[in-house]
Amino acid sequence: MALDHDTKRDFKIIGTRPLRPDGIDKVTGRAQYGADQSAAGMLVAKMLRSPHAHAKILSIDTKAAEALSGVKAIITAADFGDMRKGEAMNVRDHIMARDRALYDGHGVAAVAAINEATAKAALALIKVEYEILPHVTEIADAMRPDAPVVNAGFVQENAPKGYSENVVSAHEFGHGDLAAGFAKADKIISRTLKTAATHQGYIEPHACLASMGPDGRGELWCCTQGQFYIRTLCAEILGIEESQLRVTASEIGGGFGGKTTAFIEPVALVLSRKAGHPVKMVMDREEVFKASGPTVSSEIDVKIGMTKDGRITAGQAELRYQGGAFPNMTNWLGAQCAFAAYDLEAVNAIGINILTNRPKQAAYRAPGAPMAIYAIEAVVDELCEELDLDPLDVRLKNAARKGTKSSYGPTFDEIGLVATLEAAKIHPHYAAPLGPNQARGLSCGFWFNFGGNTSVSLGINFDGTVGITEGNPDIGGSRASISMMAAEELGIPYDKVRTIVADTNSIGHNDVTDGSRVTFAVGLATIKAARAAIKEMCKRAAKMWGIDEDAVIWEDGYAKPAGQNAGEFEPLSLAKIARKSANTGGPIAGHHEVNADGAGVSFGVHLVDVEVDPETGFTKVLRYTVFQDAGKAIHPDYVEGQMQGGAVQGIGWALNEEYIYGADGKLQNAGFLDYRIPVASDLPKIDTVILEIPNPGHPYGVRGVGETSIVPPLAAISNAVSRAIGVRMDQLPMSPPRVLKAIKGAKG
Amino acid sequence: MVKVEIWGSLRNATDGQSHVEVTGATFKQILDALAQDYPGLRPQIERGVSLAIDGQIYKESWFTPVHPDSEVVLMPLMAGG
Incomplete structure (x- = not known):
């Protein structure tokens, strides 16, 4: 996508602080979160989870549980579709153990029953025979050549040699001559720094309501950062077409990256399909900690050289990230970010991904970056202290700026x-x-930030108000920001615009709310949708005036003749044009679909x-x-x-x-x-x-x-x-x- | 020809070269040329890559133009939270 040089800088609404549109609903309890939906005939689902960090599942006997009054369906991994590769397979196998439990809390079976008490009673009746296997939860232990293999088959061609099969990939970035750089330094410090795995800590646990009909069509209400991605994952796991499943995102009580993937939704759908009833599933807090997606833990070796006057001469890091029993991207994201703040002649960072018997990590705001930059910035600060330099002056002296070749490759533009x-x-x-x-x-x-696939629809209501339909759950105020951008572009008050987050059948595809993308990408699409509607409104005004549409301009919410040659006409407001839209050609709307780059x-x-x-x-x-x-x-x-x-x-x-x-x-x-x-x-x-x-x-x-x-x-x-x-x-x-x-x- | 910077762990597939020259005028043509001229890059390209073109990172846009003097950097796929 070409950069958008059609910029606007003289703002009336952008930069103001109007009331948030979701505020009253949230403080009065009217907002509907994941656990707030119910349906007639609804069952309640609970999961049986492995008490072992690593164990072979020899057998699962569900007969006694099935015989319990009120139990409507029991499923195990055998009830899920057959996939041999891809992220959906990893998500499926992280949710429900197939032949081995890979972490403490790994799902083994699930029950749908008439109420929670019955479901829990049924779980207690399921007999699972385990053969406990050696486990490994720490990075250094997992890397040893003789370490227990957590989950075989994920080693990539770039994985470093001499380690166990748990070391699955390595990605290296940088440029310049490290040896020459370190030779120029007056002081070199090497350290190994460690960070623990943490959880995103969202207050709302994962929750959903699933309903699969006998015709194979499904409805899913869930708490997610991306209803379209949930649909894709669930459709793949269930072996159905995406058109057969409609996913509606609930209001969301925090996500921070942790709700960018599925943990319970496919289970509820499969249970519903088997039971023939809607199924509600809500994780408790212990399940959230044990079986959702915490962030990675890390061990990072850093070596940085600095001159007496504070110039960094070279930087080197090896970042070892464990993110549970399945591969992830954090190693390359962290390695790219590690030295990004600095303008360096010689830099090298390698990120290594290691599997352990822990839950599969999920994103947590800037995945991989906090721990990487922690390690680099700690050593830079130590150098400042050792060399008696002001730490802010040193950052300024070495700061990346426009024209700097970044540590991960591209040359920075305006930053x-x-x-x-x-x-x-x-x-x-x-x-x-x-x-x-x-x-x-x-x-x-x-x-980095990024953009991604985005669809926005903007309708001009007959009364002169505006409705916007977008497809990204609002985790940080995007409904307000989107309404503000539309109001700014259209030249109408903010309170004339209402933005809603639509289900997967009501708008074109939208990528997940992640990557800090929504205000950028959905905002961009909203502005373009508004411009499309403005073009149509100018056309309608031209029709009413009987002049060429190119002779009409849009200013501050009004269609106006472009100049004296266009004729003398009273400007037409958006509301006036809207009221006459049925007479001038029908409803007026704008929409925009884009895979937005340029974040x-x-x-x-x-x-x-x-x-x-x-x-x-x-x-x-x-x-x-x-x-x-x-x-x-x-x-x-x-x-x-x-x-x-x-x-x-x-x-x-x-x-x-x-x-x-x-x-x-x-x-x-x-x-x-x-x-x-x-x-x-x-x-x-x-x-x-x-x-x-x-x-x-x-x-x-x-x-x-x-x-x-x-x-x-x-x-x-x-x-x-x-x-x-x-x-x-x-x-x-x-x-x-x-x-x-x-x-x-x-x-x- | 367009000069493409290759990230470190992929340089085994380019005989250790940090930069390679391939023929192409768009995002997709560059990736196709890289996979064809350097088959060792194909597994990573199939898993997913981005291209930074003149400082901007592009994830999927096949028809993004690339000029002979563009700065082009092969990068892994981006993700976020």
Whole structure:
């Protein structure tokens, strides 16, 4: 797609902060979430899950459960379609174990019954005979040549040699002469840093209502970031055509990448097909932790060289990511992002994917990037400390900018890293005094963003209002942003526009709400749809005036004669044209379908002040400021919300959150009591500074903002804690026991 | 001819070359030419790749024009959360 140079910069609505359209529904309980739908004759489904990290399933005896009164259907992997490759097969096999349970919590069988109590009673009657197999849940253990093989058959031709079959792929990026670069350095630091697997922590568990009719047609209501992708996955798994399944996305109680794939939906559909009734399925919190898609854990070797005056001469990293029992993309995404903030002559990053007996990872905002940039930014900060250099000045000296050959290959166009760093440097936060046991940390962050397949339909109602139909679940304020872009383009008030998220039969295909794509790509399609409607409205005005349509222009919501030569006519408002549309040719609408490219990359810089209690190792976050390039902030409240939300999730990742597996391979903390996400009382106000360096690929300059904000917090907080205690921390989370151990270790 | 940068772990398929020259004027023609001229690249191309053309990343758009002087970088598929 050619870049859109038909740009608009003089805004009336864009940049304002109108009320969110979903606010009243959400605070009054009117909004319908995944678990809020019911149907006549509905059954309730529950899953039986493996209590073992790795076990061969010798037999499954469901006779006693089937005999229980109220049980309508029981399924196992044998009830799913036969596929031999592809992501749908991986999703199917992650949901329901075939011949082996691959992780603690892996589905083994599912029951649909007249109520939850009966379904649970039936689960207890299912007899599964297991042969327990050796398991492996940690990266280093899984790589050993003699490690138990988790899931055979995924090794790619690029996988490094000399390891077990769990090491499935490796992707390497970079340029320049590393040896020459390191030779120029005055100081070189090498470290290995580790991050734990974390969960997206969305408050709403996965939930769905499935109904498959005897005619083979299905209806699915579910909580998802992508109803079209859910349809594709379910259709493949069930062996039906996509046209036979309509998927409607519910309101969503958080996703953050964790609802970009299926965990229960195919099970509910197969149960419904077998039982002949609608089936409702809702995960409990323990199931969400054990059997949805947490993020990867990582071990990252970093080596960076720097001159005395702060120029980075070379950077090298090996990133080892485990994402459970199935392959994933995070290794190449992380390796590409690791050094993206820097303008380097010599750089190399290799990302390796390792399989373990854990659940299949799912995306979590900027998948792969937070841990990669944590490792690089921690070592850059250590070099600054060792060389007694200002860490912000060093970032500025080395910052990627327009014309920089990125660490992953392409040359950057207009980017906002220098602007965000300069904004941080002059912000009062950077110069604020610090007290005892307090320190300040900072980190850069980066994410690619992307566009993708998008369809938008925009109808001009006869009363002069506008309805927009789009197909991406609203996880970050997109309904407001889309309405605002339409209102801006059409020249009408925001409250004249209503945007809805449609089911899979009501609009053309839309990719998943991910990649920070929606405000960019759906916004772009909305603007183009509005322009198509404007063209038609100008045509109708021309007809009414009896002049050539090319002699009509659109300004501020009115069709006007293009000039004196066009004739003297009273401008026609959108509402007037709409009211006469039946008389002038019928309904007026615009639509646009596109595979949007040109999403601009996004950079952010985070500043954080912490205080560490030397007696307990507890870290209190005192002050936090996020600086981020939004290209153009359509609705600044939502942009700030994304920036604050990413920072908060990153604070949790840095200080508390981790999947803890026991020696038995079982998850030890599958609940919010033992897996502690930050709550409001843990946090200071997160201040935000929005930078606007327009993206040339969008008519209004929009860049995605949803993911970049979770990238810098890990390193920013680690750098602050390290400076506060005088010991470099190299592992996340920095829980109080771990920080206390570091303090005591330093004291000898 | 268009010069295409190849990411590191694929260079086994290009005799260690970081850049190769292929004939093509669009996204798809470049990928087809890479798979034909360097068969070792085919498995990765079939699994999915992106092309960065003059700094912009394109995932699937077959007919995106590529000029002889364009900066073209072969990249893995993008994903997000």
